[in-house]
Amino acid sequence: xxxEAVLGYLENHEEISDSGQFATxxxxxxxxxxxxxxxxHGFRYIEAQDIKRExxxxxxxxxxxxEKGSPEVQLFLAxxxxxxxxxxxxxxxxxxxxxxxxxxxxAKNKWVQMGNQISRKVQHVEDRVKDLLLRIQDGQELGKDxxxxxxxxxxxxxxTWKGYSVKRGxxxxxxxxxxxxxxxxEHLLGGDWRNIEFKxxxxxxxxxxxxxxxxxxxxxxxxxxxxxxxxxxFEEMPTNKYVESSFWNFDALSQPQQHPARDSHDTxxxxxxxxxxxxxxxxxxxxxxxxxxxxxxxxxxxYEWKKEEANKNLLRTHTTAISSRMLYALAQHAxxxxxxxxxYFSIDRVFRNEAVDRTxxxxxxxxxxxxxxxxxxxxxxxxxxxxxxxxxxxxxxxFKPAYNPYTEPxxxxxxxxxxxxxxxxxxxxxxxxxEMLRPMGFSEDVNVIAWGLSLERPTMILYGINNIRDxxxxxxxxxxxxxxxxxxxxxx
Ligand code: PHE
Numbered sequence: 001x002x003x004e005a006v007l008g009y010l011e012n013h014e015e016i017s018d019s020g021q022f023a024t025x026x027x028x029x030x031x032x033x034x035x036x037x038x039x040x041h042g043f044r045y046i047e048a049q050d051i052k053r054e055x056x057x058x059x060x061x062x063x064x065x066x067e068k069g070s071p072e073v074q075l076f077l078a079x080x081x082x083x084x085x086x087x088x089x090x091x092x093x094x095x096x097x098x099x100x101x102x103x104x105x106x107a108k109n110k111w112v113q114m115g116n117q118i119s120r121k122v123q124h125v126e127d128r129v130k131d132l133l134l135r136i137q138d139g140q141e142l143g144k145d146x147x148x149x150x151x152x153x154x155x156x157x158x159x160t161w162k163g164y165s166v167k168r169g170x171x172x173x174x175x176x177x178x179x180x181x182x183x184x185x186e187h188l189l190g191g192d193w194r195n196i197e198f199k200x201x202x203x204x205x206x207x208x209x210x211x212x213x214x215x216x217x218x219x220x221x222x223x224x225x226x227x228x229x230x231x232x233x234f235e236e237m238p239t240n241k242y243v244e245s246s247f248w249n250f251d252a253l254s255q256p257q258q259h260p261a262r263d264s265h266d267t268x269x270x271x272x273x274x275x276x277x278x279x280x281x282x283x284x285x286x287x288x289x290x291x292x293x294x295x296x297x298x299x300x301x302x303y304e305w306k307k308e309e310a311n312k313n314l315l316r317t318h319t320t321a322i323s324s325r326m327l328y329a330l331a332q333h334a335x336x337x338x339x340x341x342x343x344y345f346s347i348d349r350v351f352r353n354e355a356v357d358r359t360x361x362x363x364x365x366x367x368x369x370x371x372x373x374x375x376x377x378x379x380x381x382x383x384x385x386x387x388x389x390x391x392x393x394x395x396x397x398x399f400k401p402a403y404n405p406y407t408e409p410x411x412x413x414x415x416x417x418x419x420x421x422x423x424x425x426x427x428x429x430x431x432x433x434x435e436m437l438r439p440m441g442f443s444e445d446v447n448v449i450a451w452g453l454s455l456e457r458p459t460m461i462l463y464g465i466n467n468i469r470d471x472x473x474x475x476x477x478x479x480x481x482x483x484x485x486x487x488x489x490x491x492x
Pocket of ligand 1: 317318319320368404407428429430450451452453
């Protein structure tokens with residue numbers, strides 16, 4: 001529309017002297033006309049010259065008075081025709097700014113008698129200010145004095161208007177030539193290519209942004225946790241092993257074979273291969289003995305421990321299964337060579353046969369940390385936990401005694417949530433028991449402090465997700481993964 005109008009007009013006229021006027025005359029939107037001018041100019045159909053104009057427009061305050069009347073008239077009208085009104089009463093009737101400006105202007109005009117009581121001095125007034133403002137809105141010109149007084153009262157301001165004057169250009173044509181964007185087989189066969197005008201390459205055109213990979217929020221938060229552990233000089237344990245034997249997942253961790261967690265209602269057991277092929281037999285024998293009759297200060301559980309139960313393969317229910325393997329290897333190394341203190345961590349997937357709901361899935365991620373050294377105490381555990389969680393911005397911690405078959409003492413970890421204004425449980429921790437560590441081969445003076453938490457929970461808090469199925473699994477919206485922001489925890 002706008003393009004035809006511009007090119008058509010120039011066919012019979014020397015120039016369009018003002019694009020604004022041209023738009024008004026042709027009932028077009030000036031922005032559309034400007035866009036057409038820019039495009040036609042680029043293809044040399046037209047030549048265009050900038051024009052700038054300053055126009056007087058009303059400020060927001062000016063627009064208010066043009067509608068409702070000047071403050072002085074509003075004030076005058078609020079004063080009764082006969083008698084008087086108190087200053088306080090009058091103030092209640094008007095907007096504070098209108099009252100203030102109205103008082104001074106109306107007094108200056110000698111329309112009212114000011115004092116504690118206010119009364120009219122004239123019977124009728126004209127709203128000249130409002131008339132002037134309406135005239136400006138209408139595009140009329142005012143005299144110099146009126147302009148200055150409105151400007152001084154900040155009721156008008158100059159606005160710069162930009163437009164163009166336009167003439168025919170070197171490649172002018174009354175309608176746009178169709179240009180080819182590609183050289184085709186047909187052009188070549190038909191010989192058209194000789195006459196066709198090709199669209200020029202635009203080397204500065206921006207291409208569409210390339211599709212690229214996006215990290216899942218869990219992976220981002222996982223990376224942050226890894227960094228925290230690395231900053232604390234922890235080494236990552238190899239967790240690439242979802243299938244575990246019951247032995248490493250439970251027995252080595254002093255979990256008795258009748259424990260409810262070992263029921264198929266809680267744990268996924270494997271059908272094939274159903275059992276593990278290899279366990280360190282000497283160690284297995286010591287674990288059996290501890291379960292049956294105790295040792296190292298423990299009374300044991302007093303039941304008949306079965307190898308077949310320990311052989312059963314399962315999907316690991318916690319990453320502590322990896323910790324038990326790693327600690328066993330460390331103890332063996334200590335026996336053969338010398339003891340080396342270690343700080344280990346892992347972050348990986350675990351599986352539980354749970355009823356799926358908004359906060360539970362059958363698979364989730366665990367974060368686990370442990371320190372193995374001589375002479376560690378509960379004080380060390382609390383210190384490490386304070387250090388670790390304060391790096392996440394959780395400075396207020398509380399601990400509650402708990403029970404784990406493999407730790408004593410055990411503590412649930414709570415953190416004060418500033419947003420929720422309450423204590424929330426964030427993890428579990430403890431000191432591995434001697435009846436777990438000694439059969440592995442550690443000497444009496446070696447202790448292990450450890451803690452674990454889920455990755456999903458802090459991720460959901462950080463990303464404001466309250467249904468776990470929106471975070472993980474087949475119902476996840478891929479848009480969330482593309483758009484989720486970088487999360488900056490653990491920078492301290
Ligand atoms: N394994 C525990 C769990 O699954 C966490 C934990 C790890 C507790 C280490 C104490 C020590 O919840």
